Amino acid sequence: MANLFAGIGTSHVPGIGAAVDKGMSQTDYWKPLFDGYEPAREWLAKEAPDVVILVYNDHASAFSLELIPTFALGVAAEFQPADEGYGPRKVPVVEGHPELAWHLAESLILDEFDMTIVNKMPVDHGLTVPLSITCGQPEAWPFKVIPLCVNVIQYPQPTGNRCYQLGKAIRRAVDSFGDDLKVAIFGTGGMSHQLQGERAGLVNAEFDIAFLDDLTRDVDRLVKISHVEYLRESGSEGAELVMWLIMRGALDDDAKEVYRHFHVPASNTAAGLIILENP
């Protein structure tokens, strides 16, 4: 039987990917951030999941305003790195897990989460930067990846509670998959940041640290954070944190924090990483 054993929350700032790609991760600016990623890389290499369900958002790469799915699940055998305007990142092709992905689609839809099913979807920094953060620069990614793409660009995004409930449904789906697979789930994006407008550069470390704390202490509070509270307190792009709640929902209620790292800034963003494990 498949076993969903742990979750990682992490920011997916494109500048972090660029620092990896350009060999700049040991510069004065980036070193403190990357030093804090090292224990997470060691943990993940040791745990060696077979499959990662990677919750992220697309940034005008695979989807445009022509089509705005709230939750899109990638069921293909592979996903190519997207050209976001610089040419595609030179990172390995992302290999999917069609059998588990289709099982998720079937289970989730019958569980009344109306997923969009995607067979062709280039994946941008939202998905590939978390892989670089947690795996470095391997020849091939060390696990299969099922992309779960969430609309957080067009208001209204799905609510925190809806995301959390989706996480719970993902867990039910994984638990009912017959093959022996070790499965982890990543929730990505955030933490506080505002890219746009005269308020650009907003960071709210207090909000972020309380968010990290309450992933194990008071999930109910996090699930109730409204869109306007995210906008006001964590910046116009801070609502990406709802994607961490999908990850959280998929774990046991009493999941334990095993590691965290928080650093300001990564480009215009407060970068956070947390590892949660089921007991």
Place this chain on the structure above:
Amino acid sequence: MRDDRIYSDIPGTYVFDPQHSMQGYHLNMFCMSLNQAENREKFREDEEKYLDQFPLTLEQRQAVLTRDWVGMLRLGGNIYYTFKIAIFDGLSMQQVGAAMSGVEAEAFQKMMIDGGRPIEGNRYKSEWDNNG
């Protein structure tokens, strides 16, 4: 920016809501087209001619040509889309953030290294108004 929404009292923030999406559809789809290398080449050759393919308003067209980053947001642009133009120009998000908030890039970068723009005093428009 509309003033009848629960987030309308947040300063310096352009929420990409249904109204903005309607207003900015063609502007954003132009930006999206720059994901393709051949389109970037065409835009580089002749920006005006390239823009003719997209039914932008005159204000939107001017905002693109003059790289009025806040103007594009006001006219329905979404930052992830308009940032495609910044990528085309070889600008970083910090340089664009500086331009949008009216400071030099070095000052913006220093603000980020010092912990970012603080939340105190930046939650409500009234806090900005009071400081002139």
